[in-house]
Amino acid sequence: MxxxxxxxxxxxxxxxxxxxxxxxxxxxxxxxxxxxxxxxxxxxxxxxxxxxxxxxxxxxxxxxxxxxxxxxxxxxxxxxxxxxxxxxxxxxxxxxxxxxxxxxxxxxxxxxxxxxxxxxxxxxxxxxxxxxxxxxxxxxxxxxxxxxxxxxxxxxxxxxxxxxxxxxxxxxxxxxxxxxxxxxxxxxxxxxxxxxxxxxxxxxxxxxxxxxxxxxxxxxxxxxxxxxxxxxxxxxxxxxxxxxxxxxxxxxxxxxxGGANALVILDDADLDVAASNAAWGAWLHQGQICMAANRILVHASQAAGLLERLVDKARHLPVGDGASGQVALGPLIDARQLQRVHGLVQDSVAAGARLLAGGSYEGLFYQPTVLSGVRPGMRVFDEEIFGPVASVITVDSEEEAITLANQNQGGLAAGVISASLARAMRVAGRLRQGMVHVNDQTVNDECVNPFGGPGIAxxxxxxxxxxxxxxxxxxxxxxxxxxxxxxxx
Structure with missing residues (x-):
């Protein structure tokens, strides 16, 4: 040896x-x-x-x-x-x-x-x-x-x-x-x-x-x-x-x-797969990724099932010292970042969002968080979170999903999940982000791809x-x- x-x-x-x-x-x-x-x-x-x-x-x-x-x-x-x-x-x-x-x-x-x-x-x-x-x-x-x-x-x-x-x-x-x-x-x-x-x-x-x-x-x-x-x-x-x-x-x-990135989940999506994609996109590296899925837009017929799955994941994902190799989420980078994330969550709950999981912390370890009832005007909708927060927005149609996904000052990444490739491609073509991923979540990068986006991105x-x-x-x-x-x- x-x-x-x-x-x-x-x-x-x-x-x-x-x-x-x-x-x-x-x-x-x-x-x-x-x-x-x-x-x-x-x-x-x-x-x-x-x-x-x-x-x-x-x-x-x-x-x-x-x-x-x-x-x-x-x-x-x-x-x-x-x-x-x-x-x-x-x-x-x-x-x-x-x-x-x-x-x-x-x-x-x-x-x-x-x-x-x-x-x-x-x-x-x-x-x-x-x-x-x-x-x-x-x-x-x-x-x-x-x-x-x-x-x-x-x-x-x-x-x-x-x-x-x-x-x-x-x-x-x-x-x-x-x-x-x-x-x-x-x-x-x-x-x-x-x-x-x-x-x-x-x-x-x-x-x-x-x-x-x-x-x-x-x-x-x-x-x-x-x-x-x-x-x-x-x-x-x-x-x-x-x-x-x-x-x-x-x-x-x-x-x-960075920017307010959107993951669109259409009404024909496999919910187990969609929830896995949403959790990864929102919580990977504690959400401290410029491509993180800040907004998860899901059809009303799928919302309850998606939320149930996300809440279950949030309650079972281990949080701790990432270098140990035994956890899924580590700490936020410092106290200032933690207080900013917590402030975004608290302000959004005060504005009417429902806290279904997380929203608490110990030291710099912020629990994976699920918010439902998110809408424009709430800070978690309007701002890049840069923390482990899954903000779920319920929509009634493809058109509404596209409108809300594009309601920002510029986006870096987006994802669309659907059982119909034609539908997913149609929605993807109308999203105003620099990088769009069909049947995938938002956190994607390879060294050989052009990386960037318009506006605030x-x-x-x-x-x-x-x-x-x-x-x-x-x-x-x-x-x-x-x-x-x-x-x-």
Whole structure:
């Protein structure tokens, strides 16, 4: 039997340190708290606005040198990174679970996706990166994909490894440098874990920077003149602020903000299957997913049966420390998030919703919750919940389901469940969401699909798969004549 690999993660590296291609001490630090236990997990460095400015300057210099690295050598770095994620799979998955409060299979999912993201990035440098355009005889006209330069990434706490790496890997592969400001609640999974992997994989120093920090650091990154693009995943309120700042500084911006997602269950659906889909879509990772099924729209003839099944699941799903591998739901990320979720539930019950299960908590562990009688005007209908709450809305027709599903400021994901594929496809075609899943729930993602949605879900752009070249490069037009010729002037 082979010996276990030497651990990749060493907390001493990031204790009061930042990563700029090498580990550098900083004057400030913060303690990361493990949500499930309330105990300190690790200490990390905390970046200031000056730290951001220093990193941006270093990234600009490193990016110019990165362009001179042959494509096959760049590709090999990502293959080595994928191998490191695989080699240290158990260690990394457990850290993701502990830091995010997720169940262990959620941490494992993030590491598996990280491996795939690295393999996809390894293929990018070897792909065609332009087109030969028609032009006059004697002149060569080329449209080429050119990297933007330095990409700023501000990533969230819920799926920090995936939602950081999905920009870092393709952006680097396309020829950019990247400066990451991970959420201070998950700086290891969303930052220093990537730093260690790419450090060991041989990424040239200065191309990747990891700078956990607060609003000051985030604003410094968004307004830095030498950062032409910001990729942000998070709340609509912060997304609006970033969009305003980026627009003022004429930057490209990719905003992925979630939204009020709808799962439509038609009157011919198998209720056991529908209830399973609804529970998974609403409660997976405690509902802290941008694609979570915030609204479950069910035909009146099926409502009682669906509610009975959801209540039974809510009462029997075990809640506890996700890293133990023995529970279905873990804790919410922190007390502020818990109080927001509880406030949404209490306000909606006060407005007339009926609490059938859950609605209570112990520590950061919020019980899976079922609300019936939900309607427009209630907070759980109008707002993204980001907690384990199944909000059930009863409808009398397909038309009413479509109308209510589309009654939002923009949606990221939707699902339709029906025994009739034709009916499900008809409804799906009228839903105004960026991603629609027929005979499936709303929480779906694969590394190769374009990911994004309109309105409050973001700014209409997509990341992932074929969208990555569009997102992290710009077209550059080049013409070549055999020799210069005179003009009439």
């Amino acid at each position: 082979s010996a276990p690999p030497t651990p990749l993660l060493d907390p001493a590296r990031w204790q009061r340190h930042l990563f700029r291609g090498r580990w550098e001490e900083t004057a400030h630090g913060t303690t990361v708290i493990e949500p499930a236990t309330g105990a300190p997990l690790t200490d990390v460095g905390l970046a200031s606005a000056d730290d951001v400015a220093t990193s941006v300057q270093a990234a600009v210099a490193a990016q110019a040198e990165w362009l001179a690295v042959p494509p096959r050598e760049r590709a090999e770095i990502f293959r080595r990174a994928a191998s490191l994620f695989q080699q240290h799979f158990d260690e990394l998955a457990r850290m993701v679970a502990r830091e995010t409060g997720g169940v262990l299979f959620k941490g494992e999912h993030e590491v598996r996706e990280a491996i795939t993201l690295c393999h996809l990035a390894a293929g990018m440098p070897l792909q065609a990166q332009g087109q030969l355009l028609p032009s006059a005889p004697g002149r060569l006209s080329i449209a080429k994909r050119a990297p933007l330069g330095v990409i700023g990434v501000i990533s969230p706490f819920n799926f920090p490894l995936i939602l950081t790496l999905r920009t870092v890997a393709p952006a680097l592969a396309a020829g950019n440098a990247v400066v990451v400001k991970p959420d201070v609640r998950t700086p290891v999974s969303g930052g220093f874990m990537l730093a260690r992997v790419f450090e060991e994989a041989g990424l040239p120093a200065g191309l990747l920077h990891i700078l956990p920090g607060g609003a000051e650091a985030g604003e410094a990154l968004v307004t830095a003149p030498q950062v032409p693009m910001i990729a942000f995943t998070g709340s609509p309120a912060v997304g609006r602020r970033i969009g305003e700042l980026a627009g003022r500084h004429l930057k490209k911006v990719s905003l992925e903000l 973001g700014n209409g752009t997509s990341v992932g798969g074929p969208a990555d070249w569009e997102e992290y490069t710009q077209w550059k037009w080049i013409t070549v004549k055999e020799q210069a010729t005179p003009y009439p002037f």
